[in-house]
Amino acid sequence: MATFFKSRSVQLSILGLFFLIVFVPYFINIPQLEWLTTKLMIIAAVTNAFTIAIAVYSQWKRSGRFIREKRRGWAYHIYLLLLMAFMVFNGIVLGQDSTGYQWLLQAVVTPLSSVIYGILAFYMASAGARAFRARSPHAALLLIAGFVVLLYQAPLTGAFFPGFEPAADYLTKTFGMSVSRMFSISVCIGAIVLGVRMLTGKEVAFLGFGEE
Amino acid sequence: MVEPLFTFPGLITGRTIGFLLVILIFVLAIYYMGQAKSPYIRRVPALDAIEDAVGRSTEMGKPVVCSFGCGGFEYWTIAGLSILGYVAKLCAETDTRLIVPTGGSSDSYIVREAAVDLVRNAYTVAGKSENFSEEDMPFLSGEQYAYTPGYVGILVRERPGTTIMTGSHWSEAMNIAEMSNAVGSITITAGCYTSNMAALACASDYVMLGEEQPAAGAYLSRDPSQLASIRVQDIYKFIAIGLMILGLIAINIGSDFIKRLISS
Amino acid sequence: MTKEEGFDLFRWMATYDKRWIYVILFIVVLYPLMRPVGMPITVSELTRDYYDQINSLKEGDIVFDSWNMEFSGYMELKPGVLATHRIFIEKGVKLCIAFGHFEGVAIPDVVFSELRSVMQEYDYRELDDYIILGYILPNEAAVAALAQDFHGVVRQDWKGNPIEGTFLDQITNAGDFAMINDYTTGLATTFEVRHMVLTYGTPMVVNCIGVSIPGALANLDAGLYTGLLASTRGGAELEYLIGAPGPGLKSMDAFTFGHYMLIIFIIIGNIGHYGWARRTRYRDRTGIR
Numbered sequence: 001m002a003t004f005f006k007s008r009s010v011q012l013s014i015l016g017l018f019f020l021i022v023f024v025p026y027f028i029n030i031p032q033l034e035w036l037t038t039k040l041m042i043i044a045a046v047t048n049a050f051t052i053a054i055a056v057y058s059q060w061k062r063s064g065r066f067i068r069e070k071r072r073g074w075a076y077h078i079y080l081l082l083l084m085a086f087m088v089f090n091g092i093v094l095g096q097d098s099t100g101y102q103w104l105l106q107a108v109v110t111p112l113s114s115v116i117y118g119i120l121a122f123y124m125a126s127a128g129a130r131a132f133r134a135r136s137p138h139a140a141l142l143l144i145a146g147f148v149v150l151l152y153q154a155p156l157t158g159a160f161f162p163g164f165e166p167a168a169d170y171l172t173k174t175f176g177m178s179v180s181r182m183f184s185i186s187v188c189i190g191a192i193v194l195g196v197r198m199l200t201g202k203e204v205a206f207l208g209f210g211e212e
Numbered sequence: 213m214v215e216p217l218f219t220f221p222g223l224i225t226g227r228t229i230g231f232l233l234v235i236l237i238f239v240l241a242i243y244y245m246g247q248a249k250s251p252y253i254r255r256v257p258a259l260d261a262i263e264d265a266v267g268r269s270t271e272m273g274k275p276v277v278c279s280f281g282c283g284g285f286e287y288w289t290i291a292g293l294s295i296l297g298y299v300a301k302l303c304a305e306t307d308t309r310l311i312v313p314t315g316g317s318s319d320s321y322i323v324r325e326a327a328v329d330l331v332r333n334a335y336t337v338a339g340k341s342e343n344f345s346e347e348d349m350p351f352l353s354g355e356q357y358a359y360t361p362g363y364v365g366i367l368v369r370e371r372p373g374t375t376i377m378t379g380s381h382w383s384e385a386m387n388i389a390e391m392s393n394a395v396g397s398i399t400i401t402a403g404c405y406t407s408n409m410a411a412l413a414c415a416s417d418y419v420m421l422g423e424e425q426p427a428a429g430a431y432l433s434r435d436p437s438q439l440a441s442i443r444v445q446d447i448y449k450f451i452a453i454g455l456m457i458l459g460l461i462a463i464n465i466g467s468d469f470i471k472r473l474i475s476s
Numbered sequence: 477m478t479k480e481e482g483f484d485l486f487r488w489m490a491t492y493d494k495r496w497i498y499v500i501l502f503i504v505v506l507y508p509l510m511r512p513v514g515m516p517i518t519v520s521e522l523t524r525d526y527y528d529q530i531n532s533l534k535e536g537d538i539v540f541d542s543w544n545m546e547f548s549g550y551m552e553l554k555p556g557v558l559a560t561h562r563i564f565i566e567k568g569v570k571l572c573i574a575f576g577h578f579e580g581v582a583i584p585d586v587v588f589s590e591l592r593s594v595m596q597e598y599d600y601r602e603l604d605d606y607i608i609l610g611y612i613l614p615n616e617a618a619v620a621a622l623a624q625d626f627h628g629v630v631r632q633d634w635k636g637n638p639i640e641g642t643f644l645d646q647i648t649n650a651g652d653f654a655m656i657n658d659y660t661t662g663l664a665t666t667f668e669v670r671h672m673v674l675t676y677g678t679p680m681v682v683n684c685i686g687v688s689i690p691g692a693l694a695n696l697d698a699g700l701y702t703g704l705l706a707s708t709r710g711g712a713e714l715e716y717l718i719g720a721p722g723p724g725l726k727s728m729d730a731f732t733f734g735h736y737m738l739i740i741f742i743i744i745g746n747i748g749h750y751g752w753a754r755r756t757r758y759r760d761r762t763g764i765r
Binding site for chain 1: 222223224227234241242245284285290293318321322347351354358360361390393404406414415423426435436437438440441444445448
């Protein structure tokens with residue numbers, strides 16, 4: 001049975017079949033397929049959730065190896081495993097609204113992630129101050145556009161110099177929006193073509209283990 | 213909602229043109245993938261920067277740090293892996309230490325295995341399999357904001373000569389690019405989201421904007437399917453430009469023909 | 477620069493240590509947060525349109541409240557979250573709250589404790605007026621499944637209380653929601669657009685972080701979003717509009733000072749560039765001192 005499902009052609013056939021089950025009802029109204037599409041999506045969502053369990057298991061195995069072989073940083077792996085066990089116990093056994101889980105989340109996880117996010121402001125400021133130099137006419141134009149948008153973003157400017165709003169609006173809604181649209185089109189087409197490559201078996205790394 | 217120009221029996225109203233465009237993508241992609249002659253792609257300038265930067269690291273005796281992103285098997289990650297394979301080949305040939313931080317999302321668990329195989333193969337092909345070490349490809353975390361300080365810590369401790377960030381990086385890209393700059397490393401990044409592209413352009417020495425990254429990946433790998441996908445994307449961009457121009461003309465003469473056509 | 481040349485102001489302006497930026501930005505942003513100045517603020521058309529959308533909801537309408545943010549993102553979106561939920565509570569709108577990130581489970585306590593007085597005034601209660609489903613939007617498959625078959629995917633709230641017998645009995649799929657209200661740092665929003673907005677035509681309003689605004693404006697222009705609240709400033713404008721000052725308005729002084737400080741540093745860098753870097757290149761090229 002395992003050998004059958006490991007075969008690359010079987011994997012690609014299943015992939016193609018499920019693709020058609022989800023793809024076709026989007027364009028052609030086939031009520032009989034709707035319940036199957038929904039069930040497949042629920043199965044996919046549940047299966048995805050199991051990757052967390054696989055990740056926890058993999059991390060235990062990997063950290064266990066690091067600790068046994070006393071590789072560089074092995075003490076941190078003990079710390080990691082203890083914290084992981086504590087979080088899993090609190091989350092699954094006591095529930096996500098339990099005091100322990102909420103305390104860990106609010107006192108440890110959220111301040112740490114907030115700091116990493118907050119530091120971005122400093123880095124963007126220093127990158128902007130370093131990079132915004134009018135080295136050429138193009139750079140000077142970009143600098144002027146940047147100044148207009150920055151001044152508009154500051155609320156005080158809008159209150160005393162309302163003339164910045166139409167200029168900044170124009171820059172954002174023409175140049176800024178056109179770039180976003182261009183990206184959306186490119187990424188969308190790229191994603192569909194990647195799907196074609198996967199369906200035709202040209203891109204098989206995501207299938208993992210398998211035999212031709 | 214604009215009234216569609218036409219409907220096709222059997223197809224849901226408003227999705228006919230979308231269906232035809234998707235079918236056309238399939239046909240074009242399969243056609244170009246089957247062609248004996250690969251489509252031409254020009255060399256992206258950032259690739260020269262990568263070669264120079266790796267050479268600089270070799271001369272200085274410093275390692276190269278190269279990451280392929282935080283996402284799963286998606287459009288940007290495939291490109292990132294191609295570039296990683298190229299960088300691994302360069303490092304293997306020049307005996308330069310390569311560090312590949314992995315992680316950043318729950319999908320990155322799966323991609324990591326492919327990346328490890330890729331780098332190991334590059335060293336084996338160069339005849340330097342003894343130089344490959346999986347410890348130089350640490351899995352930092354499955355969470356973005358835990359991955360970030362791990363990556364930054366690697367940069368601060370190892371002080372690489374070159375930092376190459378390709379694939380799908382999110383808000384952590386700015387953190388990493390600035391810190392890479394602070395430790396004196398040449399920073400080569402690939403911006404794939406409008407959210408962080410402007411910031412990366414400021415913080416990096418070289419930046420690949422948007423489509424340059426998959427084009428670079430396709431150019432390096434010479435994989436017919438990747439080259440074909442770049443060609444199909446270009447064709448569709450021309451179709452989009454054509455529709456935009458026609459739409460502009462139509463709107464200005466007071467016709468909603470193009471609008472209704474696209475809404476069909 | 478040799479010792480004999482001494483201190484060159486232009487050189488310093490072009491090459492100062494960037495840690496000065498960190499220190500000065502920290503001080504410039506901290507001071508107005510501790511001692512607010514009270515600068516005026518104007519309300520943009522974008523915020524007014526968003527407010528009109530939210531205000532068009534009626535009592536009893538059920539809104540899918542999607543919190544696609546980490547806690548760090550919540551700090552940026554907090555003014556908009558609090559102001560919008562105040563409007564929902566005052567209007568008696570029913571909320572179905574779902575998270576797109578596991579850190580979202582820490583946010584409800586923070587939000588509803590800040591709005592406790594308003595909730596008590598309008599007798600707004602969990603299970604009767606709002607239900608928190610928990611972290612159920614981890615990926616696209618989950619969003620698609622939820623959109624197509626709501627009760628097939630969700631049977632209980634995040635504390636294990638069954639949702640049968642609540643206002644969610646009226647929901648079979650995403651088309652039954654009056655609106656999708658999304659706070660996003662870029663997580664499940666695109667999936668919601670694909671599987672809820674495009675498939676069922678449910679209107680969607682979004683409160684996004686600053687870096688996502690250009691992309692979100694394109695979606696707004698395309699009709700995928702019916703309203704957009706832009707980051708902290710949009711939240712502050714909404715607070716001003718509804719007459720409920722909060723964390724957004726408090727931070728606008730710091731916002732202004734930070735922007736102006738950045739502009740000053742850019743000007744300093746450019747003066748240094750023209751006064752030293754170009755002069756040095758000219759001198760190196762021509763040998764003329």
